[in-house]
Amino acid sequence: MILLQLSLYFGMLSLLAFGGMPAVMPEMQRVVVETQGWATPLEFVQLFAIAQAAPGPNVLIVSLIGWKAAGLPGAIVALLAACLPAGVLAWWVAGLWERFKDSPWRAAIQKAIAPLVVGLTLSGGYVLCTPSTPDPRLWAIAAVSATVMVMTKINPLWMLGVGGLVGGLLLGGCASTPQPNYEAIVASADRSAADKQNDIRRKPAEMLKFIGVREGMVALDVSAAGGYTTELISRAVGPSGRVYGQTRAPDPRQRLAARKRDNIVPIARPFEDPAPPGVALDLVTLMFNYHDFGHMGVDRAKLNASVFRALKPGGMYVIADHSGRPGTGISESNTLHRVEEAFVKKEVEAAGFRYVAEGGFLRNPKDPRDRETPEPPQPKDEFVLKFVKP
Amino acid sequence: MTPEEAAVSPPRNLRELFLGFLSIGARSFGGVLPWAYRAMIEERRWLTQADFAETIGLCQFLPGPNIGNASIVLGKRWFGLKGAIVAFLGLFALPFVWVMALGILYLEWAGHPVVRAVVTGVGATGAGLFMGTSIKLGRAIVKKPAALVLIAGCFLSVGIGRMPLLIVMPLAAALGVFAARRGWL
Numbered sequence: 001m002i003l004l005q006l007s008l009y010f011g012m013l014s015l016l017a018f019g020g021m022p023a024v025m026p027e028m029q030r031v032v033v034e035t036q037g038w039a040t041p042l043e044f045v046q047l048f049a050i051a052q053a054a055p056g057p058n059v060l061i062v063s064l065i066g067w068k069a070a071g072l073p074g075a076i077v078a079l080l081a082a083c084l085p086a087g088v089l090a091w092w093v094a095g096l097w098e099r100f101k102d103s104p105w106r107a108a109i110q111k112a113i114a115p116l117v118v119g120l121t122l123s124g125g126y127v128l129c130t131p132s133t134p135d136p137r138l139w140a141i142a143a144v145s146a147t148v149m150v151m152t153k154i155n156p157l158w159m160l161g162v163g164g165l166v167g168g169l170l171l172g173g174c175a176s177t178p179q180p181n182y183e184a185i186v187a188s189a190d191r192s193a194a195d196k197q198n199d200i201r202r203k204p205a206e207m208l209k210f211i212g213v214r215e216g217m218v219a220l221d222v223s224a225a226g227g228y229t230t231e232l233i234s235r236a237v238g239p240s241g242r243v244y245g246q247t248r249a250p251d252p253r254q255r256l257a258a259r260k261r262d263n264i265v266p267i268a269r270p271f272e273d274p275a276p277p278g279v280a281l282d283l284v285t286l287m288f289n290y291h292d293f294g295h296m297g298v299d300r301a302k303l304n305a306s307v308f309r310a311l312k313p314g315g316m317y318v319i320a321d322h323s324g325r326p327g328t329g330i331s332e333s334n335t336l337h338r339v340e341e342a343f344v345k346k347e348v349e350a351a352g353f354r355y356v357a358e359g360g361f362l363r364n365p366k367d368p369r370d371r372e373t374p375e376p377p378q379p380k381d382e383f384v385l386k387f388v389k390p
Numbered sequence: 391m392t393p394e395e396a397a398v399s400p401p402r403n404l405r406e407l408f409l410g411f412l413s414i415g416a417r418s419f420g421g422v423l424p425w426a427y428r429a430m431i432e433e434r435r436w437l438t439q440a441d442f443a444e445t446i447g448l449c450q451f452l453p454g455p456n457i458g459n460a461s462i463v464l465g466k467r468w469f470g471l472k473g474a475i476v477a478f479l480g481l482f483a484l485p486f487v488w489v490m491a492l493g494i495l496y497l498e499w500a501g502h503p504v505v506r507a508v509v510t511g512v513g514a515t516g517a518g519l520f521m522g523t524s525i526k527l528g529r530a531i532v533k534k535p536a537a538l539v540l541i542a543g544c545f546l547s548v549g550i551g552r553m554p555l556l557i558v559m560p561l562a563a564a565l566g567v568f569a570a571r572r573g574w575l
Contacts, residue, residue, distance in 0.1 A: 015453050
């Protein structure tokens with residue numbers, strides 16, 4: 001399915017690529033990043049960089065994209081699709097070319113295409129150095145590189161080398177801390193008062209740290225509801241990452257969209273198949289709703305299998321829920337709104353996941369777990385489980 | 391027949407054709423065109439300079455990756471369909487392996503902040519090269535107001551407005567041909 005999508009899309013681009021690949025780079029970025037989600041904005045720039053630095057025709061960026069979307073078959077299919085339609089056209093026109101040497105139409109078309117190639121190549125440059133939020137450092141590097149290219153005849157390979165060095169110096173410090181500062185994220189002044197109220201029982205800094213959210217990750221928050229967790233993850237993955245907030249039906253209150261964060265993508269999909277198609281995920285979270293799937297009649301084996309498929313190898317699946325007493329399984333789904341930890345673990349492992357760790361930061365051993373809200377009033381006993389796709 | 395034409399000797403068999411294009415792909419750091427010129431004109435004398443320029447001109451005129459098109463056109467000229475396939479495979483075989491190897495290596499290290507910063511710097515430099523290319527190409531034509539309008543229209547709609555190329559391209563091409571027929575370009 002993805003292979004078909006890749007071949008149709010790059011096949012179309014092939015026939016639009018007047019003046020070569022630079023003219024279709026903005027279009028490719030639009031579809032790959034914004035429509036299909038095969039790569040994040042920053043990843044796209046980096047794939048482009050790899051294709052530029054490697055020897056060979058610059059069309060090879062499509063192989064990297066195909067590879068990210070569908071592995072080695074994707075890489076081959078994307079390359080053939082990007083080359084063959086235009087190649088067949090060239091094959092056919094080559095014979096006619098001589099004959100139309102003096103045709104006024106040939107001259108007119110040649111003249112007509114020149115400004116389009118200029119405008120589209122310029123767009124390609126602009127889009128590539130403006131990945132998500134405008135970064136003046138990237139603009140500066142691009143501006144210097146453009147100037148040097150226009151003024152001198154230095155081999156572009158040297159310029160790419162120097163650009164990489166400058167990038168390492170300029171961007172290294174702050175562009176990408178390996179681990180975000182979770183306390184600072186939770187303390188952000190622009191988080192809503194309602195979210196901050198929730199923090200008291202949710203312990204978000206501990207949660208983010210336990211999950212190990214990193215910048216640039218592509219995440220899915222299953223059953224995102226109001227988006228409390230979705231927003232925290234969105235802040236932690238940063239502009240180079242993305243988080244899909246899944247709800248079963250479009251939210252009439254548009255609560256995810258109301259959070260006004262560029263890297264949150266609200267999606268309405270069934271719980272049995274919650275992941276956006278064709279996107280390889282680094283992380284899936286499911287916060288305090290696994291128990292509900294019991295009384296809602298959600299096929300949890302399908303859900304877990306679908307999450308398994310959507311994750312990259314090494315990707316994480318983190319589930320938190322209200323703890324139920326031993327032997328209760330998921331039977332208190334709609335009464336006490338609790339589920340037994342061992343039960344969840346067994347079901348998730350059955351889908352092929354490997355259990356990694358339990359976060360103890362929401363535990364309360366004093367909770368008798370025989371009511372929905374413990375008496376006397378105290379925090380509920382809650383578990384957080386982390387699994388990994390081997 | 392000019393002396394240059396007399397010295398030309400096209401590839402004698404598919405093996406020669408394949409190896410020739412393989413040698414172009416293998417070395418083409420920083421752009422394929424200069425290496426294609428060196429291999430086909432200077433080293434192997436497969437065709438004349440004028441012939442080469444004409445072929446490349448055709449491929450730049452047509453959509454698609456220029457040098458990929460050139461391999462198909464030249465392969466066809468010398469050995470028909472087999473030639474087109476062999477030349478194309480020869481050109482892409484090694485660069486495909488290089489780029490995939492580099493991509494896999496990169497993904498291994500993508501979590502490392504310095505590696506990411508360096509690669510992003512290379513990307514921004516490449517973006518600048520695109521801008522430089524468009525300035526070089528544009529200098530010759532911006533004196534015509536119609537060309538300037540078309541350039542700005544493409545940039546605003548596709549670069550800033552992120553409109554689909556499938557809508558912009560036919561429209562802009564039609565306007566361009568119209569302007570060119572009127573002598574505005």
